[in-house]
Amino acid sequence: MRLTSKGRYAVMALVDLARFDGINPVSLRDISLRQGISLDYLEQIFSKLRKKEIVQSVRGTQGGYILNRKAKEIKLTNIFDAVDEKVKTVQCKKESKKGCNGKSTKCLTHNLWDELETHINNFFDKKSLDDLVKENLERRF
Amino acid sequence: MRLTSKGRYAVMALVDLARFDGINPVSLRDISLRQGISLDYLEQIFSKLRKKEIVQSVRGTQGGYILNRKAKEIKLTNIFDAVDEKVKTVQCKKESKKGCNGKSTKCLTHNLWDELETHINNFFDKKSLDDLVKENLERRF
DNA sequence: ATGATACTTGACTATTTTGGTCAGGTTTAT
């Protein structure tokens, strides 16, 4: 299973950005400073977010990024998906036609990981970016 | 988050073993052959399972491992815990006194990971080894 | 007793993933 800093940074950055939704673009430099994330790394992350149409870029001076949809419509699954955080553990899944360990049958835990995946995705499907923004409203940034 | 082959192998091996619960010890060699897991690697895994009193070893010829408790009483959380599969993503957690990124406040996603962790642990707390054995009863091994 | 079976332990290692950095762009507001 992979749920690492990249996904976490993506969410942090988008929560930061979402506060300005509809006001003005937010530069990665600002996000970098506020959230303590390397600028170069943010650029990689936002490149992926842009390709998946979660954000839009505004080039040039005073440029930055803006949300491409409303915060309420951006679910955490979308974000993790964009930055390639797969909520999947299992090698089992790779060779879908055959069984798991190169054998012809599924491994003894195959269904288990299926269920877990569903369980986790349910969690992330319910949470939107907007939810997180609201949870953090009273906080200092 | 870390949920990798080691945890998966541990569960597979224990499901295999649990079928003989109360009958006779199962050698790692047999598990290795049936499940397609390296013997040396299994030894590492079972060393940890033994230390956490999930299995007991029986040395000598016809030896092997047996469950130390009933399959119904072994929850998947116990297994993952034994083999050091932490269901935790977050660096946030390390420095519990301070905030997350070395800052004085929690990061914007801190609560999120807390909730996720609870969510996943709930899932694994409900599942026992016995559940998995039953799910696989009709299958060939 | 003695050999085979099986557990025990610890060191070692190749590969992959992660979490970045670095360099060299291009675009656009002012």
Next chain:
DNA sequence: ATAAACCTGACCAAAATAGTCAAGTATCAT
């Protein structure tokens, strides 16, 4: 024109993963 900001691809060090290897020790069957 120039600085701010995005854009892209290559590169890299450290850590984690998934093992292997070696050298035992304990116990049972014969």
